Amino acid sequence: MTTATRPATRAAGRTAPQRSELPALARRALAQRSDAPAGDACWTALASAARELLAERWAATQRADTRRGRTRRVHYLSMEFLMGRALGNALQALDLQDAAQAALPEGAPPLGEVLEHEPDAALGNGGLGRLAACFLDSFATLGLPSFGYGLRYRHGMFAQAIQDGRQIERPDTWLEAGSPWELPRPELRYTVGFGGHVRFEGGQHRWEPAETVAAQAIDFIVPGHGTERVSTLRQWQAEAAQPIDLTAFSRGDHAQAGQQRLAAERLNWVLYPDDSTPAGRELRLRQEFLLVSASLQDLLARHLREGGDIHQVGRANVVHLNDTHPALAPLELMRLLLDEHGLDWDAAWQATHQATSYTNHTLMPEALETWPLDLVERLLPRHLAIAYEINHRFLDEVRARFPGDEARVARMSLFDEGQSHHGGERRLRMAALAVVASHKVNGVSALHSQLMVDTLFADYAQLWPERFLNVTNGVTPRRWLVQANPGLAGLLDKHIGAEWRQDLSALGALRAKAGGKRIGAEFLRVKRAAKARLAAHIREELGLVVREDALFDVQVKRIHEYKRQLLNLLQVIARYQAIVADPGADWVPRVVVFAGKAASAYRAAKGVIALIHDVARVVNTDPRVGDRLKLVFLPNYSVSLAELIIPAADLSEQISTAGTEASGTGNMKFALNGALTVGTWDGADIEMAEAMGVDEMFVFGLRADEAARIKALGYDPRLYIEGSRVLQQVIDAIAHGSFAHGDPQRHRELLQPLLQHDPYLLMADFDSYLQAQARVDALWRDPAAWAASALRNIAGMGGFSSDRTIGDYLREVWAPPAR
Structure with missing residues (x-):
């Protein structure tokens, strides 16, 4: 992939932000909002001030574009x-974060808290x-x-x-x-x-x-x-x-x-x-x-x-x-x-x-x-x-x-x-x-x-x-690395310089340093801090306490059958059953995070959300499991929630049926933030694996041509269930109401199509998926090797900037x- 060359064209007008203007503009706006809550008033004031500065750039841009x-x-x-949210992005683009903090009146919340008030x-x-x-x-x-x-x-x-x-x-x-x-x-x-x-x-x-x-x-x-x-x-x-x-x-x-x-x-x-x-x-x-x-x-x-x-x-x-x-x-x-x-x-x-x-x-x-x-x-x-x-x-x-x-x-x-x-x-x-x-x-x-x-x-x-x-x-690194993960951005600046901020292909310089003990330890500290922030949000939102040193396993995206959140959930159930069967084993602790919306009329997708919550109620309260496995669904997924979740992820789930995901961009955001990917050979996962090294991705499942062939030959999901003791136990648990207060009919509408025709081949890919998850566990046990792989992932993401696109x-x- 080539990297886009930045045109020299610049809008007419001032060549640098006027830092002295922002506090005055913000104070003027605050004076007009004296009756509003402090955080809301400060956010509105800063946003109005930043917009006024951007409006001048807008006018200059339009004049330049006529020529x-x-x-x-x-x-x-x-x-x-x-x-x-727009304010943090605007302040970053204007290089006015410090000026914005200075513009806040005495007794106002800190800038980070003010930014949270923007819907x-x-x-x-x-x-x-x-x-x-x-x-x-x-x-x-x-x-x-x-x-x-x-x-x-x-x-x-x-x-x-x-x-x-x-x-x-x-x-x-x-x-x-x-x-x-x-x-x-x-x-x-x-x-x-x-x-x-x-x-x-x-x-x-x-x-x-x-x-x-x-x-x-x-x-x-x-x-x-x-x-x-x-x-x-x-x-x-x-x-x-x-x-x-x-x-x-x-x-x-x-x-x-x-x-x-x-x-x-x-x-x-x-x-x-x-x-x-x-x-x-x-x-x-x-x-x-x-x-x-x-x-x-x-x-x-x-x-x-x-x-x-x-x-x-x-x-x-x-x-x-x-x-x-x-x-x-x-x-x-x-x-x-x-x-x-x-x-x-x-x-x-x-x-x-x-x-x-x-x-x-x-x-x-x-x-x-x-x-x-x-x-x-x-x-x-x-x-x-x-x-x-x-x-x-x-x-x-x-x-x-x-x-x-x-x-x-x-x-x-x-x-x-x-x-x-x-x-x-x-x-x-x-x-x-x-x-x-x-x-x-x-x-x-x-x-x-x-x-x-x-x-x-x-x-x-x-x-x-x-x-x-x-x-x-591609994705913009300004939003999805610089703004979402300033700790990681600072680490990259320290070790390879700041050129990557303007030309993401400069991340390639990280590959030679990825195996270093010091940079690996620093990366793990940055990741742990991001996980602490997400853990605090989970505790505040759901009242659930999760281990910050656990592996954070994340699938956040629109809930859809082809994206196979249900396959992920089946392996969570399998892991739960294995822990219950052998609670004394040395289990890798995991926090499995889901988020995403189902279309209002999409019954199957809404059924997946319901099953996630039913399984979570059982898993999260079982004393035999303790803190070795927690299942989390964070409601109302949004860009700002993604900016909290993605930097904290250790593992990115990109598990669509091969041939159904056109590209994906969440996969890019996760890898750019140092999450390893467990994924099918589908969409942009393929190009990501080729860029970072196929061995750096936990690839599993049928390829697109194999999926097409198995369907053409007459796919029968029951054969795969009968051939896998683990899968049989998972399906039986759902069918017999183990996660539905003993009501076997509760998830019948979701389960029956899976057993009869399984259009997205969950049953065919289940065993391969479990084997990939076992490889994840094995690598996680070696923190230095995990950090080195995560850094090589980041190094391979230079071609996935929206600037290149x-x-x-x-x-x-x-x-x-x-x-």
């Missing part, structure tokens, strides 16, 4: 941006949103002219609470006290339509929506590090075109009078509304179109305002689709260019194709969006007509290239004619649309990208092999099109 020459401006469309920005859910946030950091740090575009979710996806061991969803009230990071842009307001009909007059189509909402821009500034540059996350807030219906109000129908306002506000209530109902599906489609339409209108207005030729909009701008959620973008861009700006079809399609690129994040069919045609026709009639025309022209190209192959034509059509699933319902396939419209399509790890062209997009890759490529994901995008995906 960007041939560099294309990137518009990154994503339904999620999981930003986390996480609830604009995302998992890896997709955190990746987008890392990219914004790298956009700014590398000086890339860019905008991130998203929606301003008032209540996030949900705040997770646990009640009687079950997940409970509650509104995330992160905006309850306002957000000092937001910059309202009242001058940036666009009309977004739904429904209605299409007229054709004078050779021109004209869409006349039946209803409209106003999309109001609110900017969130993301600072670069080591530069004056900043990035912009432009969020859209839907507002009613008319605040109230005065006619309805006057006749006393007050509920009807506010319907437009309520309908608009609903678009920003939650991320990913439950789409198991028709109303939920419609709301999600409306959200996606709001994002796309407002963002593209903003792009075109800026392009024209800066003197750009509308015919050259695709040469000057990139529209990047982060997964299929924004895949309506090519249809809306075509509509705007055809209907609003008068381009002919060929010119509009050329501009759209030049501008559009697409990142695929999953190979699983159920995760690839499709929309019923009747819903699309009802909400977006003009866009459906454009999709039909795109498909007609595209399929003519397919037939010309593959004459007589009508089966291939059907597979490649943008429209699923009901031949595969959905009960025969005709649907628009968004992944197919994204591929056909894009000039480049990338996967996010080497294995994923290869499987993408071999399976999901095989027909398209045969037609356009040059269109497909790999760009392996964005450098790859700039060269391979977003480069100016050939003339």
Whole structure:
């Protein structure tokens, strides 16, 4: 992997932070918040002061970007941006931590405590949103002219609470006290339509929506590090075109009078509304179109305002689709260019194709969006007509290239004619649309990208092999090492210098030092301090005392069957049973930590959370086990909680079924913080193992080709259960109610599918997984060898910076099109 070269471009204006300004700005803000609690008031004051300084950088960045020459401006469309807390990141970027501490009044809490008062920005859910946030950091740090575009979710996806061991969803009230990071842009307001009909007059189509909402821009500034540059996350807030219906109000129908306002506000209530109902599906489609339409209108207005030729909009701008959620973008861009700006079809399609690129994040069919045609026709009639025309022209190209192959034509059509699933319902396939419209399509790890062209997009890759490529994901070391783990960052500075902070490939210098006795001891002390902080949080949150010298074994991510939290739990039960059977043995003490949210309608995932809690109740209170094994589930996983957990982890669980995890970025964050990985040969685990040395990772389980082959031959999970005494005992314990107050039916819904078809091959991989865990125990018994391996892990992570990822995008995906 290559490391991105940092552009020399810097925003105009001041060349260093004005440290003297922050205390004055903060004191002024504090004077306006004298009635607020001390911690909240100090946080708001510091955030307001930092935002004021960043706003100056933002203005300078925008001025500089109008003079960007041939560099294309990137518009990154994503339904999620999981930003986390912003103040600590801003102070770090501005190099104002000391000034911030000095700005706090006498008697105020210390800065570290003040930072804890900031709620996480609830604009995302998992890896997709955190990746987008890392990219914004790298956009700014590398000086890339860019905008991130998203929606301003008032209540996030949900705040997770646990009640009687079950997940409970509650509104995330992160905006309850306002957000000092937001910059309202009242001058940036666009009309977004739904429904209605299409007229054709004078050779021109004209869409006349039946209803409209106003999309109001609110900017969130993301600072670069080591530069004056900043990035912009432009969020859209839907507002009613008319605040109230005065006619309805006057006749006393007050509920009807506010319907437009309520309908608009609903678009920003939650991320990913439950789409198991028709109303939920419609709301999600409306959200996606709001994002796309407002963002593209903003792009075109800026392009024209800066003197750009509308015919050259695709040469000057990139529209990047982060997964299929924004895949309506090519249809809306075509509509705007055809209907609003008068381009002919060929010119509009050329501009759209030049501008559009697409990142695929999953190979699983159920995760690839499709929309019923009747819903699309009802909400977006003009866009459906454009999709039909795109498909007609595209399929003519397919037939010309593959004459007589009508089966291939059907597979490649943008429209699923009901031949595969959905009960025969005709649907628009968004992944197919994204591929056909894009000039480049990338996967996010080497294995994923290869499987993408071999399976999901095989027909398209045969037609356009040059269109497909790999760009392996990365994470920002500013957030996930410097900010999250200052103790480790300081250790690295001491032993290899600080160059790695600007160029992560400099971590390679650590390899030669990794076996040293002194650096190993220092690393273990830093890790122990991080574990002490997490242990204190567990005690405060759950009332559970855990050993700080235990092995901290961590799996934190979205709860999903393919991520196999259940496989992890099965080995926890096996370990528990082994300890009970031989309590006098020399057991390696473990603290097993889970965290993550299950989608509100995902019964199997919620069942896994319930079983984790049921097992924890037994394990954590069994006197025969004592403190040799503790099972922890930390609720409401978030960026700020991850910043506490990841530095404390000794072992990172990356155990998805091979071939199902596109990349992963949590695996990178853990390894960067010195956790060893137990994982399958899947996603970016493969490239990480190759970079750090395969022997440094505890690899287990079937490979992707083996998993496919075993399924094709007729996989029977019961054969693996019958062949493993340990696995049989684990399954029997769950089935007989050992972890459910004697109620054998309590986990039946979760267990039966596992015994009958086990789609993610937990039974097939169980014994191999247990053997890997035994290797973990063996290495843990030698602290010096463990520390040396952890340091070699860190040394191998230089290629997994989001700066490198964005450098790859700039060269391979977003480069100016050939003339």
